[in-house]
Amino acid sequence: MPDMSVGTSYASSKMESDRAPDKFPVGMKVLLVDDDLTCLTVVKRMLLNCQYDVTTCSEATKALSLLRENKHAFDLIISDVHMPDMDGFRLLELVGLEMDLPVIMMSVDTRVNVVMKGVSHGACDFLSKPVRMEELQNIWQHVVRRKLLDNKENEHSSSMEEGDGCRQVNDDSEYASTVNDGIDGSWRYQKKKRDTKDDDDADLDNADPSSSKKPRVVWSVELHQQFVNAVNQLGIDKAVPKRILELMNVPGLTRENVASHLQKFRLYLKRLSGVAHHHTGLNNPLCGVSSNVKVGQLGRLDFQALAASGQIPPQTLAALQDELLDCPSHSLGMPAVNQPVIQQSSIQGTNCVTFERGIAFGHPLLKGQAISSFPVWSSNNIGAVGASSNLREMNSSHNNNMLMTMLKPRDPHTVPSEPNHAINVQPSCLVTPTKSSNTFQAQRNSIILNQDSILVPSQSSSNFQAGNTVLPVIQDSVAITSQSSASLKAGNNAFSVNHRSTMFPSQPLTGISLGNGPGILNQTSIVLPSQQLNSSEAGNNCILLNQNPMSVPSQLLSTFQMEKNIIPVNHKTSLSNDSSFVNYNRLPARPNNIPSIMEQTLDGGSDNLCAINSYSVPVSVSSEVLSNTGNVAGWQLHPPDVNIGHPNGSLGLGPNSCNIQATDALLGILPDRGQGKGLGFVGKGTCLPSRFAVDDIEYPNNDLANTSAYSGDDGYILNQDICGINGVVQSGPCATTGFK
């Protein structure tokens, strides 16, 4: 039996149950917390009558300190919701995080939202007051259940961690607790409020996992990346926890941690594949992301680097993360994936795309972003790619149609037909053509990365050519072409990176040539051509970066040539006419971002790309204007400190209507959506579409006041409603700013 040396009641209960099963739940140690004395007295009595061992506490803070002193002193906690010194939910979270004990909530208020909150914060049960004796008689099941779960995990790992100093692997931050409704119960819930790791560390014993109930590992972005790397290396089918663990080589991580994570990951993949079938439409090979930070070798999934630097393709990661990292699911839609925060690092230039989401790796998507509408894709497939991504009310169909139209001419790649190479990356797949994937050629391929797929052509993926491919990168997909992804050519491709897709052409993405491809980056898409995005040629391309698209051509974005391209970046980008390239470069950090950076030339005549450096302000394009008006709308340039965003996440481009004049270098600042939760990247606030979105960004509410409407020939619709605007991206001239 794996050592469950839980020297606590836990262990003892366990032992008891081993030895004298009939004894348990007698003597089960319960900590009862309630500020109301009457209730405390009554419930205590009831518990005593059930033959439990009861300790009462009328203050949550006191209870917490009791628990901290000795978390093994109790098997179960019962707590009221409303308490004066600390919110019951907060206590719940903390207990879940720090001690990982089952917590039952009680309240006289049993409205659905309250109960839901309990569930989402990890309560293993919710009792309505007045509590009856019968209800208390069975609460011991929660203890047993949890133990069993832990046991199972334990059994998986044959080798306990060689624990030298088990260190709790967790990154603070990253998990934000999502308020998601979809979130499952406690065992998956990871609360992000961990401010310090210390508590966690303390939990982990060195030398051996002290108890069967190990402290939960927080699957941070980095960690997850490492995990993903390892899985990729091994191959999803062959990935076994032990080997993964070895590859990951993370001290303090146990096999059972990996095992359970893997389990989730698999479920996630399964889930995605379900969805994927739906959409596959576009394949998006994601270009590698070269997050600046570690641009270094983005060799194979340089997620780590990314992760490390915080730049992780938010989307995919986010998505995956969400899944794996206790996220609530996709049901949350691409929830607020906090978008990659292009943080400050970006300031340093280039690809710094740090996704703040990252922080939430996987986490919670923004609240409220109901990305639940994932299925968006299902609707128009390819075309839809972008559109579908719209979470909100995107007029998917509307968009889709448009997209379809767009795509039509080229190739109606709808869906991944089995082209020669259809790489269907179903949900949560990691496709990593490793190493020199010189050319990722997908002739008529549909690479559909569905949901959290991560396509990582590692190393020198010299070109990602998708000759008539539709590469939809769907949902949280991350296409990372690491290293020299020389060119992402999508001639006639429709590549849509939808939803939180992150395209990371790492390193020198020399060019993103979208031949005639509508490239749609929808929703929080981030295209980060890191480093030198030498030229982004998009003849007749539409790159729609919708929603929070972030196009961060880092460094030298020397030219962004778009001939008739529409590259709407971000949601509401409206590109007029043909090429509009709107780069939302989110420059995280600094609000004062000076859009200077990217002001590159946009060749291509009038159509310029707009690069919006600013915090990713999603340029909101008035969605309603999805009409081709023909001229560029003009991105509104807001001074970097225009904050976009109304704290409620309204993405609106600044006060004025966005007009991006077709001039060069317009920086549009996308409104920061949502309340920035501190994102460098505007993450929160930034308009990163949902995915990257910031938590709580309510997208949809933002109505972009000004949205530029694009009307362009190629009218792509870019918008996901990040701000709830289904904007149509019209191509328009935009200046692109090089994102640096």
Add this chain to the structure above:
Amino acid sequence: MECSSLHRQLAIIKKNLFDQGFLDEQFYQLEELQDDASPNFVEEVVTLFFRDSSRLLTNIEQALREKHPQDFHRLDVLMYQLKDSASSIGAAKVKNECTVFRELCDKENLEGCLRSFQKVKKEHAILRQKLENYFQLQRQVGPVEKATRSGN
């Protein structure tokens, strides 16, 4: 037994309390908790309740009188506590009135809150009286079957 009439009386009083909605199911639960180990459990809890709730009522009253603008949130919180307590002992009418108050609070209807509060106070006082009588009678009757769920 000579106490039989007292018993009967007690039983009737109890029945009335339930029938008239002053008490609910939870009160029975309390009674079940009473046993030889804690023979006066119910009374103890009830006493505890009245003590705490009186204090709460005073606070609420004060809050209501106080400032403008009214801090409805605080009122709500206080009343929630009262509701919580009341439900623990099965004080049905009090609890219901608390609910009404809270709803009015939500709507920020000060007038309504004031009226509702008066009702809460009233119910509280009535229940207190009735239970005091009940316990007194019970003491007179002597240790008798308490946990009688005999519906009567």
